[in-house]
Amino acid sequence: MTIYQSQPSNVALGNTTYKAFSETTGIKAHYRDASGSTSGTKAVTSGDLKFDLTYGFSEQILSGSVRFKLGNSTFIDRDGLIYRDVNPSNGSGIQSGLIRLGTGEIELSSWTPGQTNSLTLESLITTTDLPPINKISFRTPIIPIRPQSMTIVVASLEHGQLTLTADENGVIETSRAHGQVNWDNGFVTIYFYTKTKITEANRAEIEANDWYDPLLEYQEGVDTYINVPVWVDASSVRYNAVAYTYIPLDSEILGLSATRLPIDGRVPIFRVGGxxxxxxxxxxxxxxxxxxxxxxxxxxxxxxxxxxxxxxxxxxxxxxxxxxxxxxxxxxxxxxxxxxxxxxxxxxxxxxxxxxxxxxxxxxxxxxxxxxxxxxxxxxxxxxALVIGDMQARYTRKFVQGSWNGTWADEPVGATIPANYNDALYPIQVTNKGAIQERWYIQFTSTTDFRCVGEYSGQIGTGTINADYAPINPVTGVPYFTIKKEGWGSGWVNGNVLRHNTVAANFPVWVIRTVKQSEPTVLSDQFQIMLRGDIDRIA
Structure with missing residues (x-):
């Protein structure tokens, strides 16, 4: 009896998934029983190496529990990714593929060549008590967050690791993740789903899922869509972010009390109705x-x-x-x-x-x-806009007293005197252009003549009760105020005082300019204050 040794006659490329032995399908073997073919060698380039750690089991793998050896290299999982040859001193390794925690499938895209292809599983933990989720919400412990500084990493059960970043408005928008980050209060909400168009071909498959509900369907034009959940492992959620911290404001340096200011010193300037x-x-x-x-x-x-x-x-x-x-x-x-x-x-x-x-x-x-x-x-x-409202110059606090004692009080000091100015019939006239914020006293130097002194302006001139008194404001060219001659009564003597205040048509505004801590980039800087106003026109 002659036995022929097997020799390959040709090489055919194929993609075969190897699983455990099945008694129903058995083992298929291909052989030849005739000689006459010469042997040959052909190099074949393999794609990703795929295998299933939980074949035959419907269990979820816990993130971080997988460890196996392929050849002389050791592989571990981190948040849906596979790393090999991890350095125990610093934790760095070579990213080599991904793992689907929900199905147990591993795809290796990189491994050390030239080693044996023996696979040894060293560690694996599965669970049936950790239900997957498709929504996460959390808040960062420190706020506010610097815009565009947050990166969120989460392991999905079917798609491996998802790395998410938010734009300057805090919006997270990918094909599988949709969410919002509030930079001010650090609150993050992300929904995981894939927008899927429902057709006759996939409707039965979609309706067969446990999560399906007809109320989840929605219309866009003539098409019907549904958001298919993307299940993630809640224990795998990680994030990195940069938060601001603020040094307490020193009231002495700032020039005002910081008690009611926000912790970051920023005051909201836009409000509804403003x-x-x-x-x-x-x-x-x-x-x-x-x-x-x-x-x-x-x-x-x-x-x-x-x-x-x-x-x-x-x-x-x-x-x-x-x-x-x-x-x-x-x-x-x-x-x-x-x-x-x-x-x-x-x-x-x-x-x-x-x-x-x-x-x-x-x-x-x-x-x-x-x-x-x-x-x-x-x-x-x-x-x-800082709304000031209507403004009009006016005078207030008119009174008389026997003499000037050097005190700028808004009430008469000392005994009353018989002389007075009749501002009921002849009010002191002021204009918006001429009046300033000032307290004045008019002190008689004789029975008819007087001098006018301001608290901050000093002596601005002299006058007499026999003529209207209208001292000129040198800045605007119009009188500070006008006192009519008809208003002076009799009985004035040397030393008597007429006191009054003028209120200008202006509004107190505090201008505080803030420059953030940094190195100077220019040698000069400037800013401009602009007042916007409306007036009543007289035809």
Whole structure:
């Protein structure tokens, strides 16, 4: 009897999944019983190496419990990823594939070549008491979080490790994860699902799942969709984030009590029902510098404009005029450059003011009326307005006393005197342009003559009861106040005092500028305060 040794006649590439022996299918063997073929060798490049650790068992693998050897390399799992040859001193290893904790499948994309292909399982823990989830919510222990600094790692049961990051608005949006991070309070909510279109081919498969409910279906146009859950291991959730901590504000350095300020020192400036200002600042170069010429700007209905030369030197305001309604700048008829350097540029600004109807946490503001200009994101800012209300100059605290004792009190000091000023019929006249915030006293130097002294202004002049007294404000060119001659009564003697206060048409505003801690990048810096006002016009 002759026995022929087996020799390969050809090599065919194939993808075969090897499983445990089954009595139903048995073992299939292929052989030949004839000689005549020569032997040969062919190299085959293998793809990913796949095997199932829980074949035949419907159990979930606990994250971090897998350890096996392939050849001389040791492999472990970390949050859905497989690493090999981990250095015990620093924990670093080579990422070699992924593991599906729900199905037990492992895909190795990298291993040490030239070693034996014997697989030895050293550690594995499975459970049936840890139900998977498709939603996670947690809050960071330290707040606020620096935007775009959070990375969340979670192991899914079917797709391996998911690494998630949030954009500047805190939105997490991938094909399998959808969530939101609140940078201010550190609260994170993520839903895991895959948006799937329901068709006749997959409806039966979808409805066969335990989680299926007809109420989960929704329409988009003519198509029907359902969010298929992506199950994750709750114990595998990890995150990294950068949080801010703040040094307590020193009231002496700050100049005000910080008791009621937020811990980060930032005060919310936008509120529903408040006033918001949308402002765009631009610059436009004039094509020429010709006296008496009118130049049209690129925008109309502007709120502010000024002229500068090439070096940034401001052109005196009396050398040009601005038509704010039509957006035009006209150089004066006698305009000359002089020390100015051409070309000249117009810096201007246009704005819209509106009532805020809604404020979103992502910074979106909604006004009660539409904007009336076109705004570009590059040169546009949005700010809130400090509403001052109506202002009007006035005088208060008019009284008389026998003499001046050097004390700026708002009540008369000493015995009453018979002389007085009749402000019921002849009130002291003040104007918004002339009045300042000041306390005044008028002290008689004789029976008819007097001098006027301010608490901060000092002596500003002298007068007589035989003529109207109207001391001029040197800044505005109009009187601080006007006292009518008809209001003076009789009985004034040397040393008598008439006291009154003037209240200016202004509003106290604290301007505090904050610069964050950093190395200086420029040698100079500046800012500008702009007052926006409305007036009543008399035709």
């Amino acid at each position: 006033i918001g200002i949308v402002s765009s600042s631009k610059a436009q170069e004039l094509p020429s510098v010709i006296a008496g010429t009118t130049y049209n700007l690129n925008d109309q209905r502007i709120s502010w404009a000024e002229l500068e030369d090439a070096n940034g030197t401001k052109v005196p305001f009396d050398l040009y005029t601005v038509d704010y309604d039509y957006g035009r700048v006209t150089l004066g008829g006698d305009f000359v450059l002089g020390n100015l350097v051409a070309p000249l540029s117009v810096k201007y600004r246009y704005q819209d003011m509106g009532l805020i109807r809604d404020v979103q946490i992502n910074g979106q503001l909604t006004f009660t009326k539409p904007l009336t200009h076109n705004y570009d994101a590059v040169d546009t800012i949005v700010g809130s």
